[in-house]
Amino acid sequence: xxxxxxxxxxxxxxxxxxxxxxxxxxxxxxxxxxxxxxxxxxxxxxxxxxxxxxxxxxxxxxxxxxxxxxxxxxxxxxxxxxxxxxxxxxxxxxxxxxxxxxxxxxxxxxxxxxxxxxxxxxxxxxxxxxxxxxxxxxxxxxxxxxxxxxxxxxxxxxxxxxxxxxxxxxxxxxxxxxxxxxxxxxxxxxxxxxxxxxxxxxxxxxxxxxxxxxxxxxxxxxxxxxxxxxxxxxxxxxxxx
Numbered sequence: 001x002x003x004x005x006x007x008x009x010x011x012x013x014x015x016x017x018x019x020x021x022x023x024x025x026x027x028x029x030x031x032x033x034x035x036x037x038x039x040x041x042x043x044x045x046x047x048x049x050x051x052x053x054x055x056x057x058x059x060x061x062x063x064x065x066x067x068x069x070x071x072x073x074x075x076x077x078x079x080x081x082x083x084x085x086x087x088x089x090x091x092x093x094x095x096x097x098x099x100x101x102x103x104x105x106x107x108x109x110x111x112x113x114x115x116x117x118x119x120x121x122x123x124x125x126x127x128x129x130x131x132x133x134x135x136x137x138x139x140x141x142x143x144x145x146x147x148x149x150x151x152x153x154x155x156x157x158x159x160x161x162x163x164x165x166x167x168x169x170x171x172x173x174x175x176x177x178x179x180x181x182x183x184x185x186x187x188x189x190x191x192x193x194x195x196x197x198x199x200x201x202x203x204x205x206x207x208x209x210x211x212x213x214x215x216x217x218x219x220x221x222x223x224x225x226x227x228x229x230x231x232x233x234x235x236x237x238x239x240x241x
Contacts, residue, residue: 097187
């Protein structure tokens with residue numbers, strides 16, 4: 001499935017062609033402004049946060065001054081419309097949640113957090129591949145001591161994140177590939193439960209406005225050399241920090 005990196009324009013969404021950005025790497029067979037979700041996640045995870053991403057998009061001309069302050073989202077086509085992929089883009093700090101082993105560890109670490117489990121069960125209540133596992137986890141939260149929550153979580157992850165086929169000869173599953181959209185959704189669900197945004201919308205807008213004004217006032221003909229792939233130092237939140 002193709003995904004689109006968009007900026008909101010009133011009640012419509014303008015698709016941004018990330019191939020025009022020097023830090024974007026094409027790894028799928030899609031063309032133009034159509035991307036795999038994996039490609040978009042790898043691109044946005046170069047940045048510490050939303051502010052750094054917006055500054056870079058503006059600096060390289062993918063957003064104009066007005067667009068730089070508008071809603072950014074990842075979308076996919078559904079019934080002829082662009083439907084939003086839940087949550088904000090993946091940034092540097094949340095990228096580690098896309099590692100399946102780390103994700104499994106984080107999910108198990110919340111096995112005693114019943115507030116998390118209730119939100120988790122609500123989020124996955126309509127899962128077609130895990131309906132019985134969701135019901136079993138619900139039973140666990142209600143006090144069924146015969147259920148092993150770690151085994152339930154392992155089976156949930158195996159079904160939710162992997163394309164697999166049962167090998168009759170070996171009497172086990174062969175794991176074929178990862179369902180990347182499912183991985184993305186679970187990773188961002190857990191990350192957003194555990195973390196809050198480090199900057200408010202007003203703080204992002206103030207810093208972004210300062211950045212744009214800085215570029216406008218710069219009298220040097222050649223733009224300063226900015227390495228978008230440089231390692232972002234701890235605590236750095238902005239393009240020029």
